[in-house]
Each structure stands twice: as C-alpha cells, then as structure tokens.
Amino acid sequence: MSAQSIEESTARPVARRAGGGGGLSLALAQGGIEFKQFVRTRESLVFTLLFPVMLMLIFGSIFGSVVITPPGEIPAVTLSQYFVTGMIASGIMATGFQNLAITIPIERDRGVLKRYRGTPMPKWVFFAGKILCVAALAFISVVMLLAVAVAFYDLRLPDTGQKWFTFGWVSVLGLIACTLCGIAFSGVAKTGRAGPAVVTPIALILQFTSGVFFEYDDLPPWMQQFAALFPLKWMCQGLRSVFLPESFASQEVAGSYELGKVALVLAAWCVGGLVLCLVGFRWTSKREG
C-alpha cells in the first residue's frame, strides 16, 4: 500500500456521524424493512394477523347471541361481544409477544442479528425497528378485528372521547408490555425451531385463564389469581370497559373495571419487560462454528 493511501485513511474524520438523517430515520428505515419482510411472508401474515380474526369468527358463530347479563337487564351483553374484547387483546399479544418471541430466535439462528451487530447500526435502532413494525401490525390487527366485530357481532365503537382515550392507552401500554416481553422471551428458545413450541402454550394458557375464551368471573379463583399476574387479563378488562356498557362492570370480579389497577399492572410489565430485555437478550447463539 502506498504512503499516500495510508495518509488518506488515517485522515478520515473520526467523528463523522451516521449517514442520512441520523438515528431516527435509521429506525424508521429499519421498521420499514421489518414490515416489508413480515407482510411478504405468508405464514406470518396468516398466523399472526388472520388467526385472531378466524378465531373470532369461529367462536362468534358458536356462541351466537348467548346473553351473559342477568335476564331483563338493559343493555344486554352477548357472549360474542365479550369474546371480541378478549380477541382484540389477544391480537395485540399475538403481534407483540408471540410474533417476536418466535421470529427473533429464527433470525438469531440464521445470523441476521449477528450481521447487524457487525455494522455501526446503534443497538436501539434494531429494537426500535421491531417496535415500529409491531405497532403497525397491531394497528392493522385491531382495525380488522373491530371491523369484523362491528359488522357481525353488534360491537359498538366507543361513543365518548373518554372511552377512545381508554382504548388508546390500554392498547398502547398492553402492546409495549407484550413487545418487550416478546423481545425478552426470545432468549428462552435456544433454537429457532424451539420457538413456537415454547411460546404457543404460554399464549394459550394465558388466553384460557385471562377471560379470552371464557368469562373471567366464571373461572375458579386460583385461576383468576394466576392470570392477574400477567398483562393479558388486564388488557381484556381494560378493553371491556371500552366496549361493554358501564352497567356490566358489576359483573367484574371486583365489581368495577379497575382502570387504575389496569394502568398500574401494565406499566409495571413495561418496566419489568424492559429489564428482562436488557438482561436476557442475546445477539448470537451460545456456541457456534
């Protein structure tokens, strides 16, 4: 190598910042590429986005218009309406928790994460990209579920600003908690292949115990107490306060929708999930090559 080119390379400014418009635009680009990859993968489209809609249609058809409020009470609430709120919460959990806890180990196995680590991309950009992608998917999922529920199951959209606001913060807090837990949980599956086997039972157990497939207040107390430790139960409860009548609150275990507690538990899971992410996330498989 000539002396001249050595001079050139050492003269390279050391403090030059990332290309383009800095970290934020990188994060947006990363989110965009994640989203592109997701929507082009038929399996993930079907299982993550369409599965909750399919479940809603199946259960809705089975339960039909079974009324779960005491006879004569107005407004009446049908089991399908109750079920819809649980499916929206499940849709959020599917895009945040299941999706990431299953796809990240596959990407780790395939060396995609390692490849990113070999670039100057700041670590947070990778997570921001995942979060942006998940947020877009959750939005699509919730809109689809709402559309189906309004069309077929007499679900009424929130009629006050207050309820829309509750809908917003319950969904966002729930999504953040699920996303962070999904990222943290990606460290549990040792291989990409093990992902679904580890993650799916957890999601199913939470759905059965949190008031998605069955009415929460009908469950045995020990099951209620178990589910109350995890975010899904609180997401369902928060969403019931949005989509079911005020009067239905009397059927809740506590006799109210406990929105303060919903916020508290979901926020705690956001913090806990973040800590677990920082502790448990792995960029590479344990021992390779």
Add this chain to the structure above:
Amino acid sequence: MVPGVTHEELAISVSGLRKSYADNVAVAGVDLAVPRGEVFALLGPNGAGKTTTVEILEGFRTRDSGTVSVLGTDPAKADRDWRRRVGIVLQGTGEFDELKVHEVVRHFARFYPNPADPDEVIERVGLGEKANSRTHTLSGGQKRRLDVALGIVNQPEVLFLDEPTTGFDPAARREFWELIRALSHTGTTILLTTHYLDEAEALADRVGVIARGSMIAVSTPAELGGRHLATATVSWREDGGTRVEETDRPTEVVQRLAASFGGEVPELTVTRPTLEDVYLKMIGENGQVAA
C-alpha cells in the same frame, strides 16, 4: 512482525492471543501481523481456531489474553466509528428471505456515512441481473455474493472473509476470486480463512497455517514450508518405462536429458511438492488429523 513494516502500517496485529471454551482450548497463543493492503489467508483444518481468531478480530468474541489491534483499535472495544471502517463476511450465508437484493444492499448502505453506490456494489459482485430478485431465490453462490456486497458496501479498509467459497462449484469460485482480486487492487486489506489450498495460493500474498490453535507457519504460498527449496522430481519416459530422479538441480538434469535424447524428452515433468503436500505434512506433524 513483518520485517520493514512499522506499526502504523499494520492493518491487523495480534500477539499472544488465547481463547478457551470451558475445557477446550480454541486459540493457544496466536501471533499475526498483516500490513495494509495485503491479502492474508488463514489456512487450517476444521476446528483449528480459524473462526474463533477471526471473530475475535471482528469484535464478536472476547479473548482470554493477548493483545489485538485492528486499524489501531482493540476490537473488544469496538465503537461505531471502527465498525464503519471494517467489512465482515461471516461464515455461513445470511438470510433475508422475502427481501429483494437491492433492498437489502440499500438498507445496509444506510448504516454508513460514505457508502458505495448500492447499485454499483450489486454490479460489482455480479448480481446485477438479480437486483430485483427476492433473496431466497438466489443460488448458494449468489447468496454468498450478496454477503460480500454487504461486507463491502461501506468501502471498508479491512475486509474479513470467513470461508467465503465453501460449497461453490469450481467456476463460481474462479469468478469469486476475480472479485476478491479486484477488491485487493483498490487497496483493501483482506483477511480470509479457507481450507482450500488452491484458493490461498490464488489469492493470498501470504498464508498462515493454523493448527490446534497455534500458528505453525507464516509465509508466501510459494515458499510455505521451504517448498521452493525442496528437492525437485524430474520424470521422463525411457526404454518403455518411467524414470524418476530426485534432484536439487533440476535444470542440469533436464539439460543432460535433452542432450542425450537429442531434443525432446518424452513425457518430461519437473515437480516440486504442492502446497497441499506441504500443508498436509505440516498439520500432520502437529498431530492434527486432516478431515
């Protein structure tokens, strides 16, 4: 150290590098010095410590002891500025499934302040016609080219290539070598690992043989193991049989034969040990069984 090269001119310098996993010593005291602009090949059987060494240099693995410097920086303390100047082609192929070739290259170019033009990089690695294809439709060799495209899109000063042509057919390997030569001509320092001896011979300015975690020889491919000084074997056909003569002065033998045959010597060959002969002997002496 390479004689006559000062420390600043070294792109890579390693001394006393050690790394163990649990009960297994992967790297047992490796020294290495690669001046800027050189193509250096690390040769060695599987499990010899090549990938561990390279991944320490790439900043992916920690080391137990020894000093390591790549472009004047310890890779264990690699910051983003350092990453901008280093290109990495990992062992094994990257997977980008449903993304298109140009989307992946463009995306990686975003991570760098002065990237090469992505379209030009795609052309340069020979994927021009595949720029619009989804990456899962590429052949093994084409995927590897995409790996290289991502390794060079930042115009690195140092490029690491870990077994870049494993699984290639012979024609694809030759084409790949041309690509590496072209990169080398632009002044990029290249450290590659391989277990193909012809690859090391075709590409490398110098080769280092690694076995059982130790560097057992460093030399030019032509001189490895004293190969250029080794006894030559002259063989020819005479009286219906093959005659062989081992000699340190093959030219004299050939002249003598030419005189005695009065011109063309039937089936004349002059050979010295191949790189493979020398290499197998070397790793054999170290008790390493070549796969």
